[in-house]
Amino acid sequence: MSAKAYSVIGTRPIRHDGADKVTGRALYGADFTAAGLLHGAIVRSPHAHARIKSIDTTRALAFPGVKAVVTSADFPETAERMVDLGEGDTPLSYARGNVLAIDKVLYRGHAVAAVAAASPHVAEEAAALIDVVYERLPCVLTAPEAMLESAPQLHDGKSNLASQFQHVLGDAAKGFAEADVVVEREFNTATVHQGYIEPHNATALWNNDGRVHVWCSTQGSFVVRDCTALILDIPVSRVKVTPMEIGGGFGGKIPVYLEPVAALLSKKSGRPVKIVMTRKDCFEATGPTPGSFMRVKIGATKDGRITAAQAYLAFEAGAYPGAMVGPAGMTVFAPYDIPNAVVDGFDVVVNKPSTAAYRAPGAPNAAFATESVIDELAQKLGIDPIEFRLKNAAKEGTRRVDGPKFRRIGCVEVLEAMKNHPHYSAPLGGPNRGRGVAVGFWFNVGLQSSATLNVNADGTVNLVEGSTDIGGTRTSIAMQAAEVLGIPVADVNPSVADTDSVGFTAVTGGSRTTFATGWAAYEAAQDVVRQMKQRAAKLWEVEAAAVSFDSGVFTSGGRKLTFKELADQLPATGGPVVGSATVNPRGVGGSFAGNIVDVEVDPETGKTTILRFTAVQDVGKAIHPSYVEGQMQGGSVQGIGWALNEEYFMGADGTMMNSSFLDYRMPTALDLPMIDTCIVEVANPGHPFGVRGVGEANIVPPTPAIANAIERATGVRMTRLPMSPPTVMEALWSAGN
């Protein structure tokens, strides 16, 4: 906990883009328009698994108003090679194949072809005239089934088990032999979607000079640039991405789906082409989070010391390899100091959309399993569930099962805050009620960020950065520059720039933006101070080293100039001052989160009502506490939806049966109690202001905390997500209630 007094950090200013966002002026991707704009429509596979025998575009091309048609045959002819789309190496054919299917369709909704026309309706009508002949193949929809020898194979000549790993720490067999109590259970979780309200969109113009300009809603403009260039086999310098405002992402707006298609359509038609997904497209053909099958076993001694743990994690990657099972393996036992552990992870392709990141990807699945077993162990041992966790909590120096040793972390502090919270000792006040707790971990990421600060003569500063702003990061980044410069945050004017106008900046994801891009802004501000000290030295005819700077005032001897006064002198002392910085921080600080949840379960219907919910999280340092609370509430509510309602209902033929907001039920205002927040600040020694990153850890504990609360209310342990009324009823009946 930092005792340092800040003037800007820790305050709650109104965000810089507030006026644009309350007046409807903020321009999101679909709001973009251009002279001569065409509209694109995508032809999607009606089958979950089929070989494409032929595609005939004749009728579509002849349809009045149609300007271009593309299929995967329009991709450039390049030999197969491995490419990095930001999340590890993948074959180029996979990267292209998810954008427009090559030879086979691997999930219902898989893009097969696209049409550009003068209006969206003409494009849709023409898309229906593209004749695709399919040879249907049997489909496989779950990881355990897809791993069977007899399962239909998605990628010819390659096993559905795309990869596997094993982490070993100590000797698990020996550890289990030392245990007095061992609990082992199997868990299943359904596929869920990020559920951002703004559908994916992209507009592209392939200019006559061979340069491609893309306007889209994305979490990473540089990812879009690099992926589009790789897929189209052109240099990155020929692609410029202008990020529009983005209506939610949660990890789902990292991959490219439409951009290369819009670019190909533009190349053929010579005009800008815009494509916007429908809600059904978003559900069927973007990247939801993996469904999973997990088995977790944990042993402990009578006095409550965990001796060993074992996890088997099989995740559904969807159509192409890359389920977030790796992060699940890194986080599954992270809150605990366990001497002996083994974790096996399996990345399995199935005939569902290719999965993408979703807020702490992989960690909520794993935590559902671990934290349920931990809770059951505590019950069997007769130890309070928070005390049991505290007894075994990870701390600085604890080695994680996947290898790294923790630096300073706040797991203990989060558990202490939960124990001491009035919620934990409040009476439950009624029958069929229960209180559950759980904790969860997300490691957070660093990655590259860039920022530039242009000092204006009036003492204000223009901040140029490359992190698309989903939750107020313009402000949380600007606040860090303002703190260094000793000026009000209102005097820092932030812009999110296109990829030609700012240095490389990785995605808005991994809870990294306030941490890493904020750090770039901090360094850029240090650069400004360094340069302005030189200007003051020039004016005062002293060495730059003789100039001091504190709280926005430059001094040397008895002389003094405020930041604003000196800014006014810049033209006369050598011209403008531009501070810039790039970072690739190593000092990432992981974040722990914990929940206390009270539920009431209706024994007649199985419906679970959340009565009270407290979210606790170690955030390192809260730059803008309101936005920190907003992230904590947001992750909690997504976790509540995941726990109680959300799931892809899949027909046996691989059709998603509930691809609309009517049937895919996300939490509404009526479903929720107040989500109380409790910010814990254990400064991250790896960041100048102690920031850890706050976006993700909060979605990890809700599903097990709610499961544990349901168990306390009913005596029945839930092992399947979502814990919807029918699932709860079934569990109650099986238990003989």
Place this chain on the structure above:
Amino acid sequence: MTTTFRFTVNGKARTVKTEADRPLLEVLREDLGLTGAKYGCGEGQCRSCTVLLDGKPVTSCVAPISAAAGKKVVTIEGLAKDGALHPVQEAFAAEGAIQCGYCVPGMILTTAALLERTPRPTDGQIVDALNGNLCRCCGYPRILAAVRRAAEMRGGANAGQD
């Protein structure tokens, strides 16, 4: 077949010649260039497309343009008057009831309509009014706070305070 429709948008008389079954949202966004109302689902389930039709919130993605004929439409662009934000807009900005901002136009218009008919809503009435407006970033707690603040701001103004 096209039909001519006359209606008022943000206080201005407009005439649009188009197919009668086109959604109001599409006409507002594509024909009139008013992109403040957002497409989220196309089936009236998320309410990010909310506009006011004769003062009542409607989901413009499922309302045909014919439903607007002869009526007054107010979109988010028409809420601020004479350069001054509407109290609900001010409250949303001040309360930080925005994460990505995509649902915000619909939330603000729904709130403005609520406060017109119920200037001092209870929490239950606020939740009932906003229940269908989805916010996935989950600003509901902050959005509810913004609605309460807006009610106070309007109430204060009505009582001749401020």
